[in-house]
Amino acid sequence: xxxxxxxxxxxxxxxxxxxxxxxxxxxxxxxxxxxxxxxxxxxxxxxxxxxxxxxxxxxxxxxxxxxxxxxxxxxxxxxxxxxxxxxxxxxxxxxxxxxxxxxxxxxxxxxxxxxxxxxxxxxxxxxxxxxxxxxxxxxxxxxxxxxxxxxxxxxxxxxxxxxxxxxxxxxxxxxxxxxxxxxxx
Numbered sequence: 701x702x703x704x705x706x707x708x709x710x711x712x713x714x715x716x717x718x719x720x721x722x723x724x725x726x727x728x729x730x731x732x733x734x735x736x737x738x739x740x741x742x743x744x745x746x747x748x749x750x751x752x753x754x755x756x757x758x759x760x761x762x763x764x765x766x767x768x769x770x771x772x773x774x775x776x777x778x779x780x781x782x783x784x785x786x787x788x789x790x791x792x793x794x795x796x797x798x799x800x801x802x803x804x805x806x807x808x809x810x811x812x813x814x815x816x817x818x819x820x821x822x823x824x825x826x827x828x829x830x831x832x833x834x835x836x837x838x839x840x841x842x843x844x845x846x847x848x849x850x851x852x853x854x855x856x857x858x859x860x861x862x863x864x865x866x867x868x869x870x871x872x873x874x875x876x877x878x879x880x881x882x883x884x885x
Contacts, residue, residue: 743819748843770817770845775800777850778807787844794838808853817845
């Protein structure tokens with residue numbers, strides 16, 4: 701986290717204030733995550749309409765809790781309208797993202813993921829490959845009780861920052877060429 705903050709450059713007072721606010725927000729999130737204790741849950745791949753449980757050995761002190769079937773789908777993170785939406789059969793993650801207004805400008809669309817009600821995870825990174833980067837995540841089926849999360853992109857750079865970087869590179873390159881030429885090499 702410190703490395704991430706140290707590598708961000710700002711070109712104005714507003715950008716510096718924004719980066720400081722983002723850093724404070726990230727630090728609060730890290731503190732909350734440090735306080736979370738594992739629940740010891742085991743993910744069981746059970747379909748929502750299953751009538752039997754898979755064989756699973758229980759150990760001393762284990763308990764089995766089967767929650768009520770969900771009736772909504774949560775969409776949270778960097779979207780325009782976070783919240784829970786009524787489950788509609790045959791709706792995809794893309795449909796629920798549209799209901800939430802879609803990802804915001806600062807969203808990290810390549811890192812979106814869905815936590816299924818059974819505890820398993822489906823992510824946008826699972827669908828694509830080096831040769832094919834299709835959007836299978838948007839077409840993924842959603843089950844009642846699932847939660848879709850769109851994270852905020854952490855390493856953003858503005859056009860001005862990128863232009864400054866390239867200008868600096870070209871300037872250094874030009875100095876190197878001029879130095880070599882003045883030496884007569």
